[in-house]
Amino acid sequence: xxxxxxxxxxxxxxxxxxxxxxxxxxxxxxxxxxxxxxxxxxxxxxxxxxxxxxxxxxxxxxxxxxxxxxxxxxxxxxxxxxxxxxxxxxxxxxxxxxxxxxxxxxxxxxxxxxxxxxxxxxxxxxxxxxxxxxxxxxxxxxxxxxxxxxxxxxxxxxxxxxxxxxxxxxxxxxxxxxxxxxxxxxxxxxxxxxxxxxxxxxxxxxxxxxxxxxxxxxxxxxxxxxxxxxxxxxxxxxxxxxxxxxxxxxxxxxxxxxxxxxxxxxxxxxxxxxxxxxxxxxxxxxxxxxxxxxxxxxxxxxxxxxxxxxxxxxxxxxxxxxxxxxxxxxxxxxxxxxxxxxxxxxxxxxxxxxxxxxxxxxxxxxxxxxxxxxxxxxxxxxxxxxxxxxxxxxxxxxxxxxxxxxxxxxxxxxxxxxxxxxxxxxxxxxxxxxxxxxxxxxxxxxxxxxxxxxxxxxxxxxxxxxxxxxxxxxxxxxxxxxxxxxxxxxxxxxxxxxxxxxx
Amino acid sequence: xxxxxxxxxxxxxxxxxxxxxxxxxxxxxxxxxxxxxxxxxxxxxxxxxxxxxxxxxxxxxxxxxxxxxxxxxxxxxxxxxxxxxxxxxxxxxxxxxxxxxxxxxxxxxxxxxxxxxxx
Numbered sequence: 001x002x003x004x005x006x007x008x009x010x011x012x013x014x015x016x017x018x019x020x021x022x023x024x025x026x027x028x029x030x031x032x033x034x035x036x037x038x039x040x041x042x043x044x045x046x047x048x049x050x051x052x053x054x055x056x057x058x059x060x061x062x063x064x065x066x067x068x069x070x071x072x073x074x075x076x077x078x079x080x081x082x083x084x085x086x087x088x089x090x091x092x093x094x095x096x097x098x099x100x101x102x103x104x105x106x107x108x109x110x111x112x113x114x115x116x117x118x119x120x121x122x123x124x125x126x127x128x129x130x131x132x133x134x135x136x137x138x139x140x141x142x143x144x145x146x147x148x149x150x151x152x153x154x155x156x157x158x159x160x161x162x163x164x165x166x167x168x169x170x171x172x173x174x175x176x177x178x179x180x181x182x183x184x185x186x187x188x189x190x191x192x193x194x195x196x197x198x199x200x201x202x203x204x205x206x207x208x209x210x211x212x213x214x215x216x217x218x219x220x221x222x223x224x225x226x227x228x229x230x231x232x233x234x235x236x237x238x239x240x241x242x243x244x245x246x247x248x249x250x251x252x253x254x255x256x257x258x259x260x261x262x263x264x265x266x267x268x269x270x271x272x273x274x275x276x277x278x279x280x281x282x283x284x285x286x287x288x289x290x291x292x293x294x295x296x297x298x299x300x301x302x303x304x305x306x307x308x309x310x311x312x313x314x315x316x317x318x319x320x321x322x323x324x325x326x327x328x329x330x331x332x333x334x335x336x337x338x339x340x341x342x343x344x345x346x347x348x349x350x351x352x353x354x355x356x357x358x359x360x361x362x363x364x365x366x367x368x369x370x371x372x373x374x375x376x377x378x379x380x381x382x383x384x385x386x387x388x389x390x391x392x393x394x395x396x397x398x399x400x401x402x403x404x405x406x407x408x409x410x411x412x413x414x415x416x417x418x419x420x421x422x423x424x425x426x427x428x429x430x431x432x433x434x435x436x437x438x439x440x441x442x443x444x445x446x447x448x449x450x451x452x453x454x455x456x457x458x459x460x461x462x463x464x465x466x467x468x469x470x471x472x473x474x475x476x477x478x479x480x481x482x483x484x485x486x487x488x489x490x491x492x493x494x495x496x497x498x499x500x501x502x503x
Numbered sequence: 504x505x506x507x508x509x510x511x512x513x514x515x516x517x518x519x520x521x522x523x524x525x526x527x528x529x530x531x532x533x534x535x536x537x538x539x540x541x542x543x544x545x546x547x548x549x550x551x552x553x554x555x556x557x558x559x560x561x562x563x564x565x566x567x568x569x570x571x572x573x574x575x576x577x578x579x580x581x582x583x584x585x586x587x588x589x590x591x592x593x594x595x596x597x598x599x600x601x602x603x604x605x606x607x608x609x610x611x612x613x614x615x616x617x618x619x620x621x622x
Contacts, residue, residue: 023607030614222508 005069010062011083012072014055014091015131021048022124029117038115042106045120046469049099049127056095060088060497078199081135089349089498090134090272093356097265098127100360103473104367105257107466111370112160112255119159123261126152130269137280139188139198139230142273146184146237150177153266157254169253172246176236180243184233190226200281207284219285227282227289234277238270240330241300244323248311251319256375259315260363263322268352271329275345279336280500286337293334297430300327301437309444314366315377317444318359321403324441325355331430332418338425342499347417350495354402354414354484361399361477368392368466368474376464382448384457389464393452395478400445402481405438410484417492565617569609576605 005011021044028041063069063085072081101123109115125148132145154177158170192198195206210218236243251259278289304324311317329348336344369376369385386393402411415438422431466474484491540546583590583598590597612618 019604023604026607026611030611 005072007069008072011059011069012081013059014052014095015128015135017055018048018052018124018128018131021045021052022121022128025117025121025124029121033117035113035115038117039106041117041120042102042109042115045102045124046099048124049095049102052127053092053095053099056088056092059083060085060092063088063497079137079201080141081132082137083135085497085499086272086276086345086349087131087134089495090268090352091131093268093349093352094127094130094134094265096353097261097268097356097360098123100356100364100473100477101257101261101265103469103476104260104360104364106469108255108257108367108370110467111372114160114255119156122152122156126156126261127265130265130272133269134272134276136273137200137276139191139200139277139281142277143181143184143188145269146273147181149266149269150181150237153262156258157250157262159255159258160253163253165249165253166255167253169246169250173250176246180233180236183229183236187226187228187230187233190222190229194220194223194226200277203281204283207282211284216287219288224288227285228292230277231274231289231292234270234274235296238267238274238326238330239323240296240326241303241323242296244300244304247323248307248316248319251322252313252316252377256315256363256367256370256377259319260360260367263318263363264356264359267322267326268356271326271333271348271352275333275336275348276500278333279345283337290334290337293330293337294427294430297327297330297334298433300324300330301433305437305440305444308441311444312379313377314379314382314448315363315375317379317448318362318366321441321444322359324437325351325359325403327437328415328418328434329355331422331427331434334430335418335421335425335427338427339421341421341424342496343417343424344421345498345500346492346496347414347421349498350417350492351414353491353495354410354481357477357480357484358399358402358409358411361395361474361481362403364470364474364477365392365396365399367470369464371462371464379447379451380455382451383455385452388457388461392464392466392474395474396452397449398478398481400448402485404442404445406442408482408485410481410488413485413488413492417495562620565612569612569617572605572609572612576602 009016025041025045028044029038031037063083069083070079070081073079102120105119109119127149129145129148129150129152133142133149134145136142136145154170154174157173158167160166188198191203195203197203197206207219207223210220232243236246239247251263254262278286278293282289301324304320304322304327308317308320308324311320329351332344332348332351334344336342336348338344366375366377369381374381382396385396398409402409405411405415407413415434419431419434422434579601580598583594587594
């Protein structure tokens, strides 16, 4: 008999409220409607995400520290979904990203005259998939979440379907993504064959048993191969080197608000899944996978930052920069595998929160420069911005400083937490690479500053207009980046609630 | 542990070998007399009169997707129906939710005109 937790409806309220909203948007978008009516769906999406954000915060607050709840148990008595501090903290980040994305979408859809209800439907279901990715505790439930998210995001990436780059980028993303989903299942089947279960907790017990009886040699080839194949597919979703090739094209081609969303929320979801699988399921094998992921982290930080230096398209530059930032977050994951404390996981959660604000802010500035016939994503579009709109130029400096990790911005504190957790786990090589590549990253962030301050803009260029929703979201991101940087204590405390079930 | 995968390995080997093997055997034994009729895609049957690669209406894809909605519905309903007595009220409500979501998608396709053939 399947078992619902007595407080199922309250515990999983973010999920089911979101599904209700998504279905509503789907049905509404089927009706023939004017542009104004479609805009109304956007306003409803804004409301919906705001409600779900509150629900996420509420469910997190209702959990006593370290507590976790098996929210949904399957036929065989095995837990499918769980609600713990970790899942709720990550859900908050996803919904926050989606909320800011919806705010930023208004101007883009106005300028491109591309309002549809489906845009918000897919956004809603993508976030729902991410929530399952954060809450699932067996490999197949996690996969269902992953696919729900991925299919929605493929469609969103191809949203501007009359524009060739959008379709090209989305096709690359889809083909590689479908392939990596297949790899995930292949890895899962090998792990199931070796351990007889897809439950993360049971996998962990099986591994401990095996290591206790035969030592590292008893791990066996199928299990090791399964783990490597599984991680390849997740590294692909988080866009880590050497599985990042789809990223620049997909990010450059997609509609700018969707690019912003893709660089924040699905990445955070992939990290939630990586953390859950590696730190809960495969912790006994930590000596093995930390080595592998350390290598990936070094490659990612180095390649992401070096390739970003060469870009003249700001969206592409931010795409490579987002690869590099995923590398920083991966250092936190490796630290979580190496040390016994919760510091690494909290550092990743905090970093992803900060990253959501600063990266969405930077993409918001691209949207601010967007005008009819130009996406506003060339370096030259930023020329002389300080004269045209000083306030926005200053905001962009906030975001860039934060992305570069300069105090007193939030990005500095985020990097510091990753730094500490890595030091705590004695990952000295990763610490050095993190520091050096952060310095390299300043070069390309300051190139934008150079364009804004020292280059003369084209004469007679009209001052860009933000529109109110975009203005609000930029203001929110700017305030958050500064506030978290200056007074990070409550936010650090919030992130430290990200405790994994069964850790 | 690894030895239990041996039968799979043998099957894999056979599967890989069987294609080149049969092709090589055919090449070895068949008479090789080529002429215009022999080289046609179909040696007997209706005469060819058109190149095969034409445009395919996008409606076929839409119909295929709508078909998928019902197909998936049936696939998931069947195990539920088989275990109906064990699943009880919970399973019943679960299936109703599932059907409602599918019908929402179906309604969407309907209202959008995916089922209208002539435009």
